[in-house]
Amino acid sequence: MTPQPLPSALPLTDRTRHRRLREQGSLARADLDAILDAGFICHLGVVIDGRPLVVPTVYGRDERWLYVHGSVASRSLAGPAPVCVTVTHVDGLVLARSVFEHGVNYRSAVIHGEARTVADPDEKLEGLRRLTEHATPGQWSYARRPNRKELAATTLLAVSLEEASVKIRTGAPDDGDGPDAELGLWAGTLPLTQVWGAPVPDPLLPPDTPVPAHIGRREGTRHG
Ligand SMILES: Cc1cc2nc3c(=O)[nH]c(=O)nc-3n(C[C@H](O)[C@H](O)[C@H](O)COP(=O)(O)OP(=O)(O)OC[C@H]3O[C@@H](n4cnc5c(N)ncnc54)[C@H](O)[C@@H]3O)c2cc1C
Numbered sequence: 001m002t003p004q005p006l007p008s009a010l011p012l013t014d015r016t017r018h019r020r021l022r023e024q025g026s027l028a029r030a031d032l033d034a035i036l037d038a039g040f041i042c043h044l045g046v047v048i049d050g051r052p053l054v055v056p057t058v059y060g061r062d063e064r065w066l067y068v069h070g071s072v073a074s075r076s077l078a079g080p081a082p083v084c085v086t087v088t089h090v091d092g093l094v095l096a097r098s099v100f101e102h103g104v105n106y107r108s109a110v111i112h113g114e115a116r117t118v119a120d121p122d123e124k125l126e127g128l129r130r131l132t133e134h135a136t137p138g139q140w141s142y143a144r145r146p147n148r149k150e151l152a153a154t155t156l157l158a159v160s161l162e163e164a165s166v167k168i169r170t171g172a173p174d175d176g177d178g179p180d181a182e183l184g185l186w187a188g189t190l191p192l193t194q195v196w197g198a199p200v201p202d203p204l205l206p207p208d209t210p211v212p213a214h215i216g217r218r219e220g221t222r223h224g
Helices: 029-037 121-135 148-152 179-183
Strands: 041-048 051-061 065-071 081-095 103-117 154-160 164-169 188-191
Touching (some): 029 081, 029 103, 029 164, 041 065, 051 121, 065 121, 081 154, 121 148, 121 154, 148 154
Antiparallel strands (some): 041 051, 081 103, 103 164
8 A cells, every 4th residue: 555645744733733832843744754763662642441541662654654553452552542642752951050941852743643443454464564664674574474363463553644743852951141141050961862782692592593684783873
C-alpha cells in the first residue's frame, strides 16, 4: 500500500494549538518527521474506565501512520480508541540565574488521533517491519520474522500522523538580559547526549558468532 503524503504544514486545531510557550512551536511537518525519526520510544496515552493511562512503548512509522504494538491482552492497545502519543528528546538542562527561568532544551511531538487496530495481514506485517526497522535498521532481514501464532498474539495499532504538534527549545537561559544578570551567578546549558555502547553478546551464544554489521556499526554513534 502506498501511503498518502500529508500536507507539509501541521494543522492548527483546537487540540494542537499551543496555548503556552508558543514561540517554541513549529508547524513544519519536517520537524515532526525529524523528531519521530530521532527516537523509537513514545508515550501512548489512553483512557481506560474513565482514567488516564500513559505507557512507554516502541513505535515505527511511515509517512501517514505511527504504529505501536504489543500483546493482544494489553488494555492500552484496545482500538478503536482516542489516543495521545508523545515523543520527547532531552537535549540538555537550561540553568538560569533564577530557579524560575530554569528549563530544558528539547524536541517534542504530540500526536492526537483515533487509534485503529490493523486487521489487514499485509499492513500488519509491514507495520511490524517498520517498527522493527525503526529501532534497529537491518534487523527485519536478519532476525526470524513473526510466525502465524506470534502474529495472532500481537496487536498492531495505527495512529494517523495528521493531527500533531511540535515544540522545540534550543539555546541559552532567558534571564541573561534581566535584573538577575547582576547576581554574578554562572548560567548556561548542560548538554545531554545519548551514545550507543559496544554490543554485549548473549552469554549463551557460541563464542564465534559474529556481531552483524548493522548492529556493530552503531557503537559510538549518537542516538536521538
Ligand atoms: C522534557 C520537557 C520538559 C518540560 N518541562 C516543563 C516544565 O517543567 N514546566 C512547564 O510548564 N513546561 C514544561 N515543558 C513544556 C510542556 O511540555 C508544555 O509544552 C507546556 O507546559 C505547556 O503546557 P500546556 O498544558 O499549557 O499546553 P497547551 O499549550 O495548552 O497545549 C495545547 C496543545 O499544544 C501541544 N503541546 C503542548 N506541549 C507540547 C509539547 N511539549 N510538545 C509538542 N506539542 C505540545 C499539544 O498538542 C497540546 O494539546 C517541558 C517539555 C519537555 C519536552
